[in-house]
Amino acid sequence: MSPPLLELNNIGITFGGLTALEGVNTQVSAGQIKAIIGPNGAGKTTLFNIISGIYTPTVGEVTLNGEIINGQEVSGLSPHHISEKGITRTFQTIRLFEGMTVLENVMVGQHQKTNAGFFAAAFRLPSALQEEQRIEEKAMALLEQFDLADRAQEVATDLPFGLQRRVEITRALATEPKIILLDEPAAGLNNTEGHELMTFIRKIRDSGVTVLLVEHDMEVVMGLVDEVLVLEYGRPIADDVPTAVQSNPEVIRAYLGDE
Amino acid sequence: MKVNTFFKQTLAIVILIAVVSGALYLGNQKNFGWPQYTQLALEGLRGGAIYALIALGIVTIYNVTGIINFAQGGFAMLGAMLAVSVNNAQQLSEMGVGLRLVLAFFVAVSLTTLVGLLIERLAIYPARNAEPLTQIIITVGVFIVMQGVAFLIWGSDQYTLPAFTTLEVRDMPIRFSGILIKAQSFWIWGTVAIVMVLLYYFFEKTMWGKALRACAINRQAARLMGISPNRMSALSFALAAALGAIGGFVLGPATRPSYDMGLTLGLKGFVAAIMGGLVNAPAAVLGGILLGMIENLGAGITKAGIKDIFAFIILIFVLLFRPDGILSKRETVEKV
């Protein structure tokens, strides 16, 4: 059997003596949609920050296709290196680039796929112009694919909230990732937008990108994902298919309190 | 990360050793002995005490409002110049010098405090939600206006204030085995010490002081206590203005006050505040004192003209190696 696409081995991290995560082990196979859930302060976003290389874990390591991409021994890697290797993400609070159009936002996602330097840009060398043309087409194609093409020239941060979410995800997809991390993609969306989002995420998976998401909206989680990892106080308490997690007494206790 | 920290620490130590040995070498070239070094350090301590006062004002405002106040040096200038005006006033020539100085002190401090309050209400409050860079530029604008008005009132002359001990322009030097200290230095140290004690009392024992601290620690929780951040912002500017004015007043006799004395003082105050990590008042005081001594020693062993450069060398080193201040123990965690 081939190794899982993404593997977390005994991840732990402490901040100033406080343990935020401890003993987190999990695997994500290619083509899956997997969710991380848990009560407030369980360490879900911290885990995302580790996978995307923003934090280095105190113990343990993250591997992608069997290669260690984050951990104490490879601590020099910045998030942009990890993005290059094929992991990208979105954020809990949308971080679209201010003042840039939807198209330009998505074109930034193509950054690694291009290499025009400073001088090529300053003097509009033909190579740079061709490259611009290429990634503009590529970005437009992505926008078409995810029904955003008619918004391409609008300033991204002026769009309605639900669309901003989708632009942010499309931008991340423009990096051509193997795996995309979505941090609370449904937060702040109404029911219609929530359902649209579920369709959208399935579309992403069908296009060959593995999805790992943090989500509170249980309707989204249960209706969408293949597996759920449940964290409580930085420790995993369940890692299973949704129906099993839903009836897991530990999980119910974590959410609702003792019987 | 670990390798990085180790490298940084080693580099810092190597630089420190290089600087100290370089300084000693240069000192030797000039045949410096302990008396000279002590003399330089003590003279530096005088400036350092003033920097400490200015840094305290900057730290207070920063803690409460998050604004770096470029006009802080202007408060010191205003304190000194207002004192000069009172002292030189024709109408008061009947009065004894000592009494006049006491009056000058109260006029300088209260008027400057009022100016601080006005600045906060008119220039800072309307932009309280603006970007930090915008706010910084506003305080720069305030400083330019203050300096411009000062030039209008006092011209470009350098004035004098009588020394507090002799009540004359010429101060009394005090000798200790080869070291010479002006009596005004003791007034400066004494005043700064008293101000520190009063500030401590204010922040620790009064409800206003506690409310200011609460606002600095957690603005939202402070609001839930019924503390208004807007009022605290005004209070912090008033307090900072008073601190600056006191500094300018006691420094007056030791320098020649003029309309443009604020810039350098303000900048040195920043360096001191940043040495303290911008939020830590006692560390800022220590920063001010250290800064005064280092720059004076540095100028002594090299050239007097480049005295100011040391402050900024220190500034850059502190920012690069100890961005949380010289006393900080924690490692900065990058926030997302």
Place this chain on the structure above:
Amino acid sequence: MALLTLNNVNTFYGQIQALKDVTLEVNAGEIVALVGANGAGKTTLLNTISGLLPAKSGTIQFDNQSLNQKSAAQIVKAGISHVPEHRQVFGDMTVHDNLLLGAYQRYRKVGMKKVEADIDWVYNIFPRLKERREQFSRTMSGGEQQMLAIGRGMMARPKLMLFDEPSLGLAPLIVKDLFEVISNLRSEGMTILLVEQNARAALRLADRGYVLETGSVELEGEAEALLSDDRVQKAYLGG
């Protein structure tokens, strides 16, 4: 009679609508629990009541006066004390100073003597705080900090207290103590609006409850009835 009434309140965080047409009541002398999953808008609701976040539309009535357009300070003065989430004690200040600041909006009116007497009242309820009166509050355990946050809220001598997830991050035994304290506060004549993620514990304590889901009230009723209602679990874990 209703002490606090919210009518069709809508609140936004930037562009996100965090509360949608929320209508609820708290009667004098009640404990009302407000439960719901992460991100349901519970904290936003409390922040809207206490004036930290302005409501975009709708009315908030408290004790026969409107709270719309009132500043946080005025709302404290009107008699609402908000014990915020994550405790938010002033860490670099002593326990005693934290309590003093709790009386900030009224110390000039009632005088320091009365304030000190109130502090003794709080110390009586939380003897642990008295032991630690000169200690910096950040050096205390989570449970002690929560007690301090509550004591600090009590120092405003409010008619209504808002609690935001007081059980968060505390061991079950301490949570039990805490809930007992909250229940005792009611016997002292205070009205309580309690936000909890821990739905079962909160509903056991409360008279009535509201279940919030993505910014709107999905369910309301007697606490007893809600406890046995399957739809509550659904609101948390989906159906």
Place this chain on the structure above:
Amino acid sequence: MLKSLREKNLGILALIIAVFFVGWLEQVEPGGVGITELTFGIFTFNTVVRIGILTIVVVGLNILVGYAGQVSLGQAAFYGIGAYVSAVFTVQAKALGIPEAIASAWIWPWFLMLLGVLITGGFTWLIGRPILRLKGHYLGMATLGLGIMIFILFRENFAIKPSTVIITGGLDGLPDVPRLSIGSYELWPLHRYFYLVWFFAVSAIIIGRNVVNSRVGRAMRAIHGSEIAAEVMGVDTAKFKLQALVMSTMMASLAGSLYAHFQAAVSPTPFDFVASLELVVMSATGGVGTIWGAPLGVTIILGLGEFLRANLHFLGAGSEVEPIVFGLILILIMIFMPEGIAKQITKLFNRRKSNQQTPEVSA
């Protein structure tokens, strides 16, 4: 996209026409009379040249501050490095032991201009990485400190050992910086120099515009929007911040050299801390995040200064009122138009546009 490009080229074309028009005006009525009349006495020809020089600096600063989002409060010092390299190695050539044949060649000042740019760029490239790791206030303070350090070196009396010549001229500065020439064609009187300055200024605007509308510029703007989001998009943020800094300081140095040959003298004051802040103010007034904000901001601030100097005495006030009015206007601009005037204009424009489109949007 193509359409918007054409619009931008139109702007540049208009600017070039304006430059030739002003140059022609000067030749018809020398001494700046034409300009002065046209602008109701605010601008002299001299000011127009200064606007050109400072535009180069502010275009660079706009890229750094407005696009890459990194504050520099010490930019005047880099402007000063260019000026001092040009001045010291021409005026003090003899004292520095530079052979007469080299120092008097027409190409020598041009070489120095390039040298200044390379020195400045090299210097900021070396020190940029650690400094740019700082953020917000801290970066502002570090660049401020750096600027003041360099300024103190300009001001200081450094003598070359055997002789007693003070190479930077200390507080008095250096007089008699030669004019530039190409071969035997001297770029003087002023209208010739004017064309040179504006050639560089227009080039700076074009290059700036090209850069910000490219992959590099997009990366910089992304960093401004969110450094961490840019990172996860694969942008090496440290690299692009450094590029923006190096580019902006090189532009500043180039402008500094032009300034030295324009004034035919250098002294420390134009490169001090206040000058650095004035540059930031120009950039902010014009509007950070637009290249056209640079010439606009420079024009407004310099024009304001000239206007105050020329007109305040009519109001019964002396020139000493100028900084006060300047400071007050600065505060007002920051309170009421924090995004700058260019942005305000664009917004007004867009609002009108979007008003026309309203039915479509609401459908």
